[in-house]
Amino acid sequence: MSSATAEFSLASKFRLNQGTxxxxxxxxVFQTPPGAITEQAVRWALExxxxxxxxxxxxxxxxxxxxxxRASGIPREEIFVTTKLWHTEHGFESAQRAAHKSLATLGxxxxxxxxxxWPRANSPQDRLDSWRAFEKLQADGVCRTxxxxxxxxxxxxxxxxxxxxxxxxxxxxxxxxxFDPGLLGFAQQHGIRLEAWSPLTRGRRLDxxxxxxxxxxxxKTPAQVLLRWCLEHGIVALPKSIHHDRIVENAQIFDFRxxxxxxxxxxxxxxxxxxxxxxxxxxx
Numbered sequence: 001m002s003s004a005t006a007e008f009s010l011a012s013k014f015r016l017n018q019g020t021x022x023x024x025x026x027x028x029v030f031q032t033p034p035g036a037i038t039e040q041a042v043r044w045a046l047e048x049x050x051x052x053x054x055x056x057x058x059x060x061x062x063x064x065x066x067x068x069x070r071a072s073g074i075p076r077e078e079i080f081v082t083t084k085l086w087h088t089e090h091g092f093e094s095a096q097r098a099a100h101k102s103l104a105t106l107g108x109x110x111x112x113x114x115x116x117x118w119p120r121a122n123s124p125q126d127r128l129d130s131w132r133a134f135e136k137l138q139a140d141g142v143c144r145t146x147x148x149x150x151x152x153x154x155x156x157x158x159x160x161x162x163x164x165x166x167x168x169x170x171x172x173x174x175x176x177x178x179f180d181p182g183l184l185g186f187a188q189q190h191g192i193r194l195e196a197w198s199p200l201t202r203g204r205r206l207d208x209x210x211x212x213x214x215x216x217x218x219x220k221t222p223a224q225v226l227l228r229w230c231l232e233h234g235i236v237a238l239p240k241s242i243h244h245d246r247i248v249e250n251a252q253i254f255d256f257r258x259x260x261x262x263x264x265x266x267x268x269x270x271x272x273x274x275x276x277x278x279x280x281x282x283x284x
Contacts (some may be wrong), residue, residue, distance in 0.1 A: 008024055008231055008253075008254050009254050010023075010025060010048075010049045010050065010051075010251050010254060011023075011049070011051070012024045012254075014193055014234070014236060016145060016168040016169065016193055017166055017168050017191040017192065017193075018138075018144075018145050018146070018165065018166075018168045020112070020113075020144055020145045020168070022052065022080055022112075022113065022145075022168075022169070022193070022195075022236055023050070023051045023052035023080055023236075024231055024236055024237070025050065025052065025227065025231075025236070025237050025238075025239070025250070025251065025253070026050065026052030026053060026054045026080070026082070026236065026237075026238045027041065027042065027045040027050050027052065027053050027054065027238070027239070027240070027241075027247065028054045028197060028238040028239065028240035029041065029042065029053065029054065029055050029059060029061055029064075029065060029240065030056070030059055030197070030198075030240055031059070031240070032059070032061055032240065032242055033061070034059075034060045034061040034063070034064055035061075035064060036064075037242055038061040038064035038065065038068075038242075039064040039065075039067050039068045040068075040242075041241065041242045041247065042064070042065055042068035042069070043068045043071065043072065044244050044247050045247050046068065046069075046072045046074060046079070047072075048247055048248055048251050049251060050247075050251065051074075051078055051079050051080060052079075052080040052082075052236075052238075053065055053068075053069065053079065053080070053081050053082070054082040054171075054197075054238050055081070055082065055083050055084075055106075056083055056084035056086070056115075056117055057083060057084060057085065057086050057089075057098060057101070057102050057105075057117075058084070058086045058117065062083055062102055062105040062106050063105050063106070063107070065081065065106060066081075066105065066106035066107040066108055067107070069081060069106075069108065070107060070108075076108065076109065079112075080112045080113065081106065081108060081111060081112045081113075082111075082112060082113040082114075082115060082171075083102045083106065083111055083113075083114060083115075084114070084115040084116070084117035084149060085098050085099065085114065085115065085116050085117055085130060085134075086098070086117050086118075087117060087118040087119075087120040087121060089130075090116075090121040090122070090126040090127060090129070090130045091126055091129050091130060091133070092129040092130070092132055092133045093133070095129070095130040095133035095134065095137075096133045096136065096137060099111070099114055099133075099134075099137050099142055099143065100142065102114075103142060110141060110142060110143060110144060111142060111143040111144070112143070112144050112145060113143065113144070113145045113146070113147060113168070113169060114134060114137060114138075114142075114143035114145070114146050114147075115146075115147050115148055115149045115169065115171055116130055116131070116134070116147075116148045116149060116151075117149050117150070118149065118150045118278070118280070118283070119148070119150060119151055119152075119155045119280060119283050120278070120283050124158055124284075127155070127158070127159070128158070128159070128162050131146075131159060131162070131163055134146040134165075135163070135164055135165050138165065145168045145169070146165060146167065146168065147167040147168045147169030147170060147171070147192075148167045148169070148170050148171075149169075149170065149171035149172065149197075150171070150172055150173075150276075150278075150280040150283075151167075151170050151172070151280065152183060152280050152281055152283075153182060153183055153186045155280070155283070156170065156186065156187070156190070156192070160190065166190060166191060166192065167192055168192065168193060169192065169193050169194075169195050169236075170183075170187055170192050170193075170194055170195070171194075171195040171196075171197055171236075171238075172194060172195070172196070172197065172280070173196070173197055173198050173274055173275065173276045174194060174195075174196035174197070174199060174230065174235055175196065175198065175199050175200070175201050175205070175226055175229075175230075176211075176226070176229060176266045176267060176268075176269040176270060177201060177205055177269055177270060177271050177272070177273050177274075178270065178272060178273070178274055179266075179267050179269070179270040180270075181267075184233065184235075188234075193234070193235075193236060194233075194234075194235045194236070195235065195236035195237075195238060196230045196235050196236065196237050196238060197238050197276075198240075198275050198276065199226055199227055199230050199237045199238065199239060200223050200226055200227070200239055200240075201226070201275055202275045204275055205273075206222040206223060206226075207222070208222070208269065210265055210266065210269060211225055211226065211266070211269075214258070214262050214265070214266070217262075218256045218258075219256075220253075220256060221249060223239070223246075223249065223250060224249065224250070224252060224253045225258070225266075227239060227250060227253045228253045228256065228257070228258055229258060229263065229266050231253065232257070232258050232263055233263075
């Protein structure tokens with residue numbers, strides 16, 4: 001294990017450009033079955049010390065997330081909850097209706113972070129109308145922080161040319177195999193924090209020899225190396241699991257650091273192989 005002192009902990013947060021703070025690691029619940037399985041996973045995560053849960057209207061499990069948060073006994077302000085606007089709900093009025101519906105389904109008083117889930121829309125104007133709705137939702141206190149997901153540089157440029165509020169977050173598929181320094185640099189330049197979904201490649205690339213070798217050097221698992229890689233790049237990581245031992249394992253990434261040479265090796269794994277259903281680079 002590296003003897004270097006790691007500067008993060010599970011309680012660590014990144015400060016966002018809209019004045020809020022986001023925990024550096026969260027539990028994702030994409031493809032987690034609605035009902036008791038999702039609720040149990042969230043409760044386990046909160047017991048372990050996670051304070052960040054990421055859901056979406058499309059996942060169908062907002063209600064389960066809300067129940068687990070309410071049942072945890074943890075003060076609401078200590079738990080950061082994200083949900084998202086599905087691409088079929090773009091538009092000024094429809095985006096507001098969708099946000100209020102998500103809030104009611106969650107059973108919470110506010111949404112910590114509300115994201116445009118995908119830039120897919122009938123037209124660029126629909127995306128911009130959704131963002132106007134987001135700005136109103138934030139002003140009305142429905143959501144404390146607003147951002148986007150799966151936006152590439154050109155989508156961000158379009159938005160920034162018209163927005164009154166700069167997105168706080170761009171949640172994208174991010175791991176060494178889709179490492180995009182151009183997007184990362186653009187986001188950093190504009191004060192937008194990247195957040196990684198599927199940081200563990202949905203388990204498909206955990207046997208990569210480079211990742212395995214680096215994991216062995218630190219006495220860690222490949223999954224822990226990938227999550228630490230995100231943190232070293234200043235990216236919020238959202239690992240997903242419904243298994244207690246994996247939820248615990250994914251939180252044990254704060255007692256080691258990757259060396260600059262290891263980061264370079266991991267960055268060099270980029271081959272463009274995504275695990276997501278759509279490639280946002282193909283969305284006009």
